[in-house]
Amino acid sequence: MDLAGHPLQLRLRAWRAGRIRDPVARLRYLRIAGGLPLFFEDPPRAARHSARQIAAAMVLLLVFAGKIGDARWEAPAEPPRPTPPVAPVGGSGSRVWFVERRGNWETYSNGLYVDVSYQTAGEPRLYPIFDPESLEIKAWGHQPVGIVFHSTESQLAPFEPRHTRQLLRLGTNLLEYLRRNRVYHYLIDRFGRVYRVVQDEHVAHHAGYSVWKDQAALYINLNGSFIGIAFEARTGDELSQPETTEAQLRAARLLVEMLRSRYGIPAQNCVTHAQVSVNPRSLRVGNHLDWADGLPYRELGLPDNYRIASPAVALFGFHYDPVTVERSRSGFAECIRLGRSEMERRARAAGLTAEQYAARMRQRYQEILRWLGQRNLNRETRYEFET
Secondary structure, three states: OOHHHOHHHHHHHHHHHHOOOOHHHHHHHHHHHHHOOOOOOOHHHHHOOOHHHHHHHHHHHHHHHHHHHHHHHOOOOOOOOOOOOOOOOOOOOOOOOEEEEEOOEEEEOOOOEEEOOOOEOOOEOOEEEEOOOOOOEEEEEOOOOEEEEEEOOOOOOOOOHHHHHHHHHHHHHHHHHHHHHOOOOEEEOOOOOEEEOEOOOEOOOOOOOEEEEOOOOEEEOOOOOEEEEEEOOOOOOOOOOOOOOHHHHHHHHHHHHHHHHHHOOOHHHEEEHHHHEEEOOOOEEOOOOOOOOOOOOHHHOOOOHHHOOOHHHHHHOOEOOHHHHHHOOOHHHHHHHHHHHHHHHHHHHOOOOHHHHHHHHHHHHHHHHHHHHHOOOOOOOOOOOOO
16 A cells, blocks of 8 residues: 555544544544545455555554544633733732632632622623724724723612621622623622622623723723623612622722733723713713712722713713702712813814814714614613612
8 A cells, every 4th residue: 555645545534533532442443444445445456455554554544643633632722812011000009910710719919809600701802992082993902991880779688687698699689680681790799799790801781882081092882891890789869879888898999909900901991880871862971870979989099080071071072961960969070070171172172162062073973873883883781770
């Protein structure tokens, strides 16, 4: 048998051998295949193969099977990902890193524990990054660049020892709902336990229609670009600060430290849902008002980001509800006031009245929204809790 003239046939046999998991069955196949005619040879020629030729063929088949077949059983390596820059965390300049995972718990170097027993996957992140001046797309992103803080607005029980069983039951029901609907990336329950719900690298339905801007870029609809962290908490009737526990605040600070260190998230991109949420129909800010006021930025190791102008008002001239602004006291009201001042400055620079500038920019927002919808990049929040 002229082996040099039949490399394809040998490789085909080796490929087939490589698909046999059992090594004994694989050897049996190779012994049989080595003595059988090639599938397009005539029987008389195959019958003339000597024992020496058959043995040589089996050796080559074993070599090829080792090189081709065994490699098929190794798990595919994850493609390399770019290492995000490390930013100072909470003003300390320290770097937080992953330590280990045991069972359903992940441990980090700053003392953070994350429960991943409810973790689920979503769609991979992919979002456009807009230039804040030209409003044109300048790049595409796939890493989280910010954090949006939420309150779940879900049913709560008094945080007292005699209600422990009810607290646990409500927390479990909430987690199951969030996992089923892929809402938020992280939940911090009343006891300060941190749960990852949706993987960091995937989209969670938490921000819906939303707008935010940092010093270099503009982001529209933040499900793809921001991480959602929710406190198991509920806002009062007068937009008061949601009631949180000391354990929740301690855990939130550690979680923020870890995420900022891992992804290089700047401090100004850690904001509340009320600050970023918009209504595309009424063109008003504050479509969702969780944490419209009172987020304990200082306790989370962050500056008071309520003092950042609302990009939706400043760039796109969005309306706002005066009653809501009054009820929010200092937080949301300050964002709106600063946004309004910035929008008037831009209008003067363009030689327009504030009303003319706002009308023009609201139209531009609608054009961007239609463009996102045509490309299935317009991910609106699709959930609402029963209260």
